[in-house]
Amino acid sequence: MYAIVNISGKQFKVTKDQQIFAPKMQGEVDASVEFDQVLLAEDNGTVSIGAPLLSGAKVSGKILDHVKGDKVIVFKKKRRKGYKKKNGHRQQFTKIVIENITL
Template structure:
């Protein structure tokens, strides 16, 4: 059984006992979350597609920790002008454990 759920504006394909990294969410480590924007549910071949969401479907999850992603370097340069600028960025994510999918 799997579901496609919208979390913080992004869509994820989730199954039970799966870890995902979503954009940073509110809540401390150990807090439980419930997502009700379920777009699709597949229960062993019985696919139910929402219009736009499946009514009564929910995904329960638990916040494990807040982490940072890999560093992305941004380098700007204009040739022959002596202009160079180097910047870095690390995106913040929330590691989530999917507890269950209910209909």
């Protein structure tokens, strides 16, 4: 059984007991969260497609941690001008474990 769910504007294919890194969300560690924007669900070979969402379908999970992603280096340069600029960025994520998918 899997579902495609919209979490903070991004779509994830999730299954039970799967850990995902979603964009940073509000909430404390060990808090439960529910996602009701389910776009597609599969259960024992039966695929249900929403138009655009499935009514009554929910995905529940638990927040494990708030973490930062890998560092991305942004380097800008203009040749023969002496212009160089180096910046770094670390995106913030929320680590979520999927506990249950209900249709």
